[in-house]
Amino acid sequence: ARSFGRKMAYATMAAINVQSPDVPPSERRVSKGTNERPRQSAVLHRSLKSPPPQVVSAKGKYLTFSDGTEILDSTCGAAVACIGYQNERVKKAMVDQIDKFSYCNSMLFGHAIGEELADELIAGTKGVMSKAYVMCSGSEAMESAMKMARQYFMELNPKEEQRTNFIAREGSYHGTTLGALAMSGHVGRRHLFKPLLLPNVHRVSACNAYRGMREGQTTEEYVAQLAAELDRKFQEVGPDTVCAFVAEPVVGATLGCVPSVPGYFKAMKQVCEKYGALLILDEVMSGMGRSGTLHAWEQEGVTPDIQTLAKGLGGGYASVAAMMINHRVADVLTAGTGAFSHGHTYQGHPVACAAALEVQRIVREDNLVSNVKQQGELLGKLLHEYLDDHPFVGNVRGKGLFWGIELVSDKKTKEPFPPSAAISNAIFLKGLKEFGISVYPGQGTKNGVDGDHVLLAPAYTSTTEEIQDIATRMKQTIHQTFASLS
Numbered sequence: 001a002r003s004f005g006r007k008m009a010y011a012t013m014a015a016i017n018v019q020s021p022d023v024p025p026s027e028r029r030v031s032k033g034t035n036e037r038p039r040q041s042a043v044l045h046r047s048l049k050s051p052p053p054q055v056v057s058a059k060g061k062y063l064t065f066s067d068g069t070e071i072l073d074s075t076c077g078a079a080v081a082c083i084g085y086q087n088e089r090v091k092k093a094m095v096d097q098i099d100k101f102s103y104c105n106s107m108l109f110g111h112a113i114g115e116e117l118a119d120e121l122i123a124g125t126k127g128v129m130s131k132a133y134v135m136c137s138g139s140e141a142m143e144s145a146m147k148m149a150r151q152y153f154m155e156l157n158p159k160e161e162q163r164t165n166f167i168a169r170e171g172s173y174h175g176t177t178l179g180a181l182a183m184s185g186h187v188g189r190r191h192l193f194k195p196l197l198l199p200n201v202h203r204v205s206a207c208n209a210y211r212g213m214r215e216g217q218t219t220e221e222y223v224a225q226l227a228a229e230l231d232r233k234f235q236e237v238g239p240d241t242v243c244a245f246v247a248e249p250v251v252g253a254t255l256g257c258v259p260s261v262p263g264y265f266k267a268m269k270q271v272c273e274k275y276g277a278l279l280i281l282d283e284v285m286s287g288m289g290r291s292g293t294l295h296a297w298e299q300e301g302v303t304p305d306i307q308t309l310a311k312g313l314g315g316g317y318a319s320v321a322a323m324m325i326n327h328r329v330a331d332v333l334t335a336g337t338g339a340f341s342h343g344h345t346y347q348g349h350p351v352a353c354a355a356a357l358e359v360q361r362i363v364r365e366d367n368l369v370s371n372v373k374q375q376g377e378l379l380g381k382l383l384h385e386y387l388d389d390h391p392f393v394g395n396v397r398g399k400g401l402f403w404g405i406e407l408v409s410d411k412k413t414k415e416p417f418p419p420s421a422a423i424s425n426a427i428f429l430k431g432l433k434e435f436g437i438s439v440y441p442g443q444g445t446k447n448g449v450d451g452d453h454v455l456l457a458p459a460y461t462s463t464t465e466e467i468q469d470i471a472t473r474m475k476q477t478i479h480q481t482f483a484s485l486s
């Protein structure tokens with residue numbers, strides 16, 4: 001496995017144009033195509049060593065790079081561009097808003113477009129949620145959710161000062177800012193900053209049928225095991241000190257589209273109710289239609305007290321996210337101080353609201369969520385058909401148009417590839433360079449350090465032919481990545 005890993009790492013480095021010192025000069029090469037890059041960039045890119053390909057335009061579901069290469073964006077960027085690029089209706093809505101006013105201080109003033117967006121969002125919850133707070137990113141939304149949970153208990157009973165703890169799950173991702181990262185369980189994303197992270201976030205296991213269930217265990221037994229674990233955690237932390245239990249309904253970027261097993265969220269909510277804690281659902285990635293219902297919680301038989309949204313909300317036309325609170329939380333604040341103790345310069349940005357409102361209208365008017373459900377079933381079926389038997393595909397899972405493929409070096413033991421092999425990145429590069437497709441790579445799938453997956457999150461507007469095309473390109477990409485390494 002080690003030499004395979006080494007070979008893989010070199011393959012990856014070569015593909016992204018990073019030369020290892022032990023690659024002989026004769027084998028060193030300057031790659032062409034989408035990897036041709038400017039010599040220097042003033043942008044602090046993710047990699048300071050090899051800047052990424054430059055996008056020059058995008059239309060529909062396709063991205064074009066500076067060398068003229070076109071790729072099918074089968075992940076909507078980071079599960080964002082759900083209605084595709086260059087939608088004329090959204091462009092017009094944004095320009096119309098700019099023509100009225102491009103900014104106002106939404107901490108002091110209201111505006112019609114903000115009211116309309118909040119009405120649209122609350123209506124979409126069929127009366128479950130009460131108020132929406134709009135800001136710029138998923139991380140901000142999660143920070144707001146944490147502060148809202150804390151404020152709720154302080155307003156409910158100022159003597160509840162001890163409610164300072166959160167319980168979140170292993171392997172999760174809730175954002176990159178310090179509060180949201182403290183809630184995140186993914187070791188790889190946390191380790192460098194661990195000393196800076198809040199100590200009051202406690203951890204329970206993720207719900208992961210592939211990695212968490214024992215052989216022969218029933219779903220009911222697994223749910224009971226996880227509920228008992230959560231209950232024990234409340235007891236250990238102090239049942240009356242917990243503000244909220246926090247979870248993604250479908251774990252996206254860090255585990256690769258892992259849905260919960262049936263009955264899981266109902267059981268978790270019962271434990272929260274037993275101790276009076278709130279349920280915060282992070283639907284930044286899995287929400288707004290991505291998992292086949294407008295809200296992922298609709299499939300779980302529970303409703304959240306606080307919910308966050310982002311990516312599909314504005315479809316990438318603006319940087320926009322939201323936190324929604326239910327009546328329980330809103331009523332306590334209204335009866336208390338009457339103000340959320342929080343604020344952002346760009347909260348409720350009118351142009352972002354205009355973009356999100358138009359995207360959401362399009363999703364509703366064009367019945368795109370039912371298309372997600374229908375095409376998602378097809379995508380899942382094809383991925384299972386094409387990849388279940390592959391010797392290095394451990395698991396194919398997902399919901400709606402949100403599917404993950406976990407790669408393992410041994411299907412029987414579920415042993416991952418060594419991190420140095422960078423398998424998911426090799427698949428990403430193979431797809432980009434040879435099959436004209438963009439997939440979303442992730443590492444740390446097993447325990448936050450080891451394990452690889454790639455995920456797909458196609459546009460809600462995808463047709464049957466496009467889904468067949470994506471599944472075929474995905475199959476070829478995975479087959480060819482491993483074939484070129486064997």
Ligand code: PLP
Pocket residue numbers: 078136137138139140142173174175176248252253282283284285286310
């Ligand atoms: N929560 C989840 C579930 C996410 O997937 C992400 C981003 O991937 C975030 C929060 C953070 O969102 P952002 O990157 O917009 O800050």
